[in-house]
Amino acid sequence: MERHQVAVYLTAMAVGGLLGWLTPAAGPGLEHAINPVLGALLFVTFLQVPAAELVRSLRDGRFLTAALVVNFVVVPLVVAAMFTFLPADQAVRVGVLLVLLCPCVDYVIVFSGLAGGSNRRLLAATPLLLMVQMLLLPLFLYLFMGSELADIVEVGPFLEAFAFLIVIPLALAWALQAWAARRPAGQKVSAAATITMVPLVGATLLTVVASQIPKLDDSLADVAAVVPFYALFLLVMAFAGKAVARLFRLEPGAGRAVVFTGATRNSLVVLPLALALPDALAVAAVVVVTQTLVEVLGMVVYVRLVPRLIPATEQTHDLLVAH
Secondary structure, X not given: OOOOHHHHHHHHHHHHHHHHHHOXXXXXXXXXXXXXXXXXXXXXXXXXXXXXXXXXXXXXXXXXXXXXXXXXXXXXXXXXXXXXXOOOOHHHHHHHXXXXXXXXXXXXXXXXXXXXXXXXXHHHHHXXXXXHHHHHHHHHHHHHXXXXXOOOOOHHHHHHHHHHHHHHHHHHHHHHHXXXXXXXXXXXXXXXXXXXXXXXXXXXXXXXXXXXXXXXXXXXXXXXXXXXXXXXXXXXXXXXXXXXXXHOOOOHHHXXXXXXXXXXXXXXXXXXXXXXXXXXXXXXXXHHHHHHHHHXXXXXXXXXXXHHXXXXXXXXXXXXXXX
16 A cells, blocks of 8 residues: 555545535534544554654754744745735635645644655654744734734634644554553554554545535635645745755755645644634635645645655755765
8 A cells, every 4th residue: 555655545535525526415524533533643653753753853953943934934925925916805815824824733744754754853843833833823814914813813723633633642652652662462553553554644635525525616716716826835835845954954854844844734723713714704714625625636746746856865965065
């Protein structure tokens, strides 16, 4: 399955799209399944990074600084450049801002790892990225849209996502690591869990797509208007992330991780924020969902593109020259 993982993911999205189209009534139920499936995926991801490695990576100040710069300096500048050209509809603009200004803290770790990015560094950066976006999102909304929209962001959904998608899977993974270090039975359970990575990514993609497709029916015009902006964002951030990685002279794995954290957005966490908006801004949720669909396709491309964009030989040579 690992050799054919791209085909698995594309098939999962296609099946999810067909399921959502043929059985739209199943959408709400599948939406409730997103967090459990995503939590299981992150548990397996965390399981592959020993706790000691995670603690050591917190001392990597250069990578953490690069991740903060690409997400909270470069991304807002890119969004600002695009903002003038967005559709004038306020709900569309709010949806785009909500999703593009918040870096992903969940499946980015999986896709980055598939492209040879440093999972342990991204894992270490996850709590910091989540806290900073919680603090800065109201400020960004104020700067882009004015004071009347700065108070729409609630901390609750962020804290819930942090608990169920980060804290609980990480604690369970560390508990299983400790068991595996002491007992053969623990080693067998750990090994069995690790090989479920590809099926879990596929299940996550199928669930997200199937649950959200029914919501697109009444807003196709809005969807069509924002798709080019999301695609352009992915294209620009691939090269912007590479530039930041070179600026901080990161080794290839860390550089690829910076590219992924700059490009992937926190759509699954901000979706509850969009759904909680007043009826006049209801289209914002559809705009957020659309970004999820575009990004998933983009991540399949990124898994192939980023290793070519930041090849190991090229960046190793640059580091040797620098030293």
